[in-house]
Amino acid sequence: MRQQRLIILGATGSVGESTAQVVESVRDRVGIDGLVAHRSGERLWDLGRRLEASWVGLTDASAAAAVAAAHLGVRPRVVGGMDAIVEAIRSSPADRVMAAMSGFSGLVPTLAAIERGMDILLANKETLVAAGELVTSRARQTGSRIIPVDSEHSAIFQCLAAAQPPLRVILTCSGGPFRGRRQSDLEHVRPADALNHPTWNMGRKITIDTATLMNKGLEIIEAHWLFGLDYERIGVIVHPESIVHSMVEFEDGAIMAQLGEPDMRVPIEVAMAWPERWAVPVPHLSLVGRSLTFEAPDEKTFPALALARSAGETGGLYPCALNAANEVAVEQFLSGRLAFLNIATLVQSVLNTGDWGGRADSLDAILECDARARAAAASLSTV
Numbered sequence: 501m502r503q504q505r506l507i508i509l510g511a512t513g514s515v516g517e518s519t520a521q522v523v524e525s526v527r528d529r530v531g532i533d534g535l536v537a538h539r540s541g542e543r544l545w546d547l548g549r550r551l552e553a554s555w556v557g558l559t560d561a562s563a564a565a566a567v568a569a570a571h572l573g574v575r576p577r578v579v580g581g582m583d584a585i586v587e588a589i590r591s592s593p594a595d596r597v598m599a600a601m602s603g604f605s606g607l608v609p610t611l612a613a614i615e616r617g618m619d620i621l622l623a624n625k626e627t628l629v630a631a632g633e634l635v636t637s638r639a640r641q642t643g644s645r646i647i648p649v650d651s652e653h654s655a656i657f658q659c660l661a662a663a664q665p666p667l668r669v670i671l672t673c674s675g676g677p678f679r680g681r682r683q684s685d686l687e688h689v690r691p692a693d694a695l696n697h698p699t700w701n702m703g704r705k706i707t708i709d710t711a712t713l714m715n716k717g718l719e720i721i722e723a724h725w726l727f728g729l730d731y732e733r734i735g736v737i738v739h740p741e742s743i744v745h746s747m748v749e750f751e752d753g754a755i756m757a758q759l760g761e762p763d764m765r766v767p768i769e770v771a772m773a774w775p776e777r778w779a780v781p782v783p784h785l786s787l788v789g790r791s792l793t794f795e796a797p798d799e800k801t802f803p804a805l806a807l808a809r810s811a812g813e814t815g816g817l818y819p820c821a822l823n824a825a826n827e828v829a830v831e832q833f834l835s836g837r838l839a840f841l842n843i844a845t846l847v848q849s850v851l852n853t854g855d856w857g858g859r860a861d862s863l864d865a866i867l868e869c870d871a872r873a874r875a876a877a878a879s880l881s882t883v
């Protein structure tokens with residue numbers, strides 16, 4: 501059996517930790533080449549020892565220097581700063597990368613892996629939202645496969661295994677912690693309320709995105725690029741139990757769905773093993789006595805959903821600007837400087853004020869747009 505060699509970007513995060521658990525249960529099939537995080541130095545180092553990585557990389561160079569000094573001459577090798585991490589990816593023998601850094605920070609190392617033709621197991625949806633055209637066209641040219649890890653897109657990927665053309669896809673959505681509330685109920689929401697997700701245990705940024713429904717909006721754009729579908733063929737349905745992970749409808753009216761307990765280790769394993777399936781230690785679903793319910797999303801209370809869909813439909817640099825403004829707004833909400841309802845308002849203002857009509861087909865254009873939208877969001881939020 502040939503062993504895959506894997507790099508994990510965002511190894512200390514929620515998806516990164518679930519990936520490590522899957523790898524530990526299939527050690528004969530997957531070996532770890534490198535692990536990357538931002539500044540959680542000692543945690544990354546311990547994980548590197550546990551998974552016998554060849555190298556660990558921290559984008560924060562001073563955090564990397566501290567870890568290297570504390571473990572002089574001991575494997576794994578420590579790499580510091582984004583440039584050195586990109587170099588380590590370029591010279592790595594790995595054939596796969598788990599892209600699970602949070603936010604826009606995942607774009608540059610993911611592109612470096614695509615340039616080497618490595619397969620991308622993609623959790624980091626912001627990479628496709630900000631740079632979908634560039635990422636998918638470079639992947640086609642280098643032969644790099646992009647296999648979704650986001651549970652909804654993994655479900656659609658599995659339902660499309662027979663290669664029959666879909667009429668439309670239906671992304672399921674838990675509704676987040678504020679399902680059923682009205683705008684007037686959400687005026688004084690605190691970060692702790694918004695971080696209390698009913699079904700999924702995830703990192704802070706994506707958890708806030710699920711509370712505003714921006715996450716589902718980002719996933720609409722992600723689905724557009726992953727499956728090559730026009731926006732009118734991508735629907736959303738609220739399903740509070742998070743058991744049906746998404747659905748595909750075909751011309752004859754048949755709907756295929758993928759079901760399971762909400763546990764990221766399953767889509768991670770699917771992406772690693774595809775087209776095989778490996779036994780991994782996850783809870784299996786029993787449907788006896790379970791009720792599955794569905795309802796339409798409340799786009800009036802949660803305007804971020806329509807905002808993201810509209811940015812995706814407009815195209816150009818709009819999705820990149822939307823993503824950057826949202827990252828700034830979420831950070832400000834989490835640090836108590838922006839009200840919950842103003843997250844969507846701030847994103848809307850950034851989209852209204854800037855010129856985001858340019859082409860999103862080069863890394864330079866995307867980096868420039870990201871920086872400009874972040875600056876616009878920062879200045880508008882202080883007004």
Ligand SMILES: NC(=O)c1ccc[n+]([C@@H]2O[C@H](COP(=O)([O-])OP(=O)(O)OC[C@H]3O[C@@H](n4cnc5c(N)ncnc54)[C@H](OP(=O)(O)O)[C@@H]3O)[C@@H](O)[C@H]2O)c1
Pocket residue numbers: 509510511512513514515516536537538539540541559599600601602603605623624625626649650651700701702703704705706764
């Ligand atoms: N969690 C889920 O269940 C889930 C499901 C579907 C999709 N996703 C997507 O997967 C991605 C990761 O989500 P998560 O919930 O795992 O996030 P998380 O728990 O917040 O972890 C983020 C990871 O990215 C690293 N990171 C953050 N900023 C970085 C930077 N500037 N440079 C390098 N590394 C950086 C963090 O390192 P430090 O620890 O050093 O800060 C950490 O390892 C997101 O794009 C999210 O939308 C997540």
